[in-house]
Amino acid sequence: MKKLTVLSICLLAFFGMASAQQQTEKPKLYNPEADAAKDIQAAVSRAAKENKHVLLQMGGNWCVWCLRFDQFVKNDPQLDSIVKANYVVYHLNYSKENENTEIFAKYGYPQRFGFPVFVVLDAKGNRIHTQNSVYLEEGSSYNKKVVMGFFNDWSPAALDPKKYEKRKTN
Numbered sequence: 001m002k003k004l005t006v007l008s009i010c011l012l013a014f015f016g017m018a019s020a021q022q023q024t025e026k027p028k029l030y031n032p033e034a035d036a037a038k039d040i041q042a043a044v045s046r047a048a049k050e051n052k053h054v055l056l057q058m059g060g061n062w063c064v065w066c067l068r069f070d071q072f073v074k075n076d077p078q079l080d081s082i083v084k085a086n087y088v089v090y091h092l093n094y095s096k097e098n099e100n101t102e103i104f105a106k107y108g109y110p111q112r113f114g115f116p117v118f119v120v121l122d123a124k125g126n127r128i129h130t131q132n133s134v135y136l137e138e139g140s141s142y143n144k145k146v147v148m149g150f151f152n153d154w155s156p157a158a159l160d161p162k163k164y165e166k167r168k169t170n
Contacts, residue, residue, distance in 0.1 A: 032097035
């Protein structure tokens with residue numbers, strides 16, 4: 001009987017540690033306690049200094065697709081490079097702990113598209129695009145070509161008026 005009790009305690013301890021390890025390994029991209037308005041303003045200031053846009057990835061730590069998108073981009077050197085060259089990224093929390101209702105209202109209620117949803121701000125903090133992530137998905141992941149197109153199409157270079165000026169020929 002003592003052996004069975006000891007074995008039971010050991011198994012419970014093992015599974016308890018395994019469960020705790022799984023919980024601590026889960027990424028925490030979103031901070032429900034963050035002062036999002038202040039953080040977004042800091043991201044806009046940084047973007048202005050670095051000639052970038054701000055990419056707001058809106059969602060929560062509860063959102064499998066939000067975490068999947070972050071890993072999809074970070075694990076692809078080409079996508080990661082495009083993001084780092086063109087955007088200051090901020091993960092805006094939406095959860096039962098903090099829905100950030102005023103900020104979501106300010107950007108036109110993008111949560112209507114589900115999560116994640118992306119809002120691109122220019123270096124002055126103006127919303128220039130809202131992206132429904134369903135159009136970036138493919139199967140149980142994302143489509144690299146489409147995601148790359150999204151990042152490139154809303155980059156500062158893509159929206160530079162000089163790029164579209166007609167060249168005078170002599």
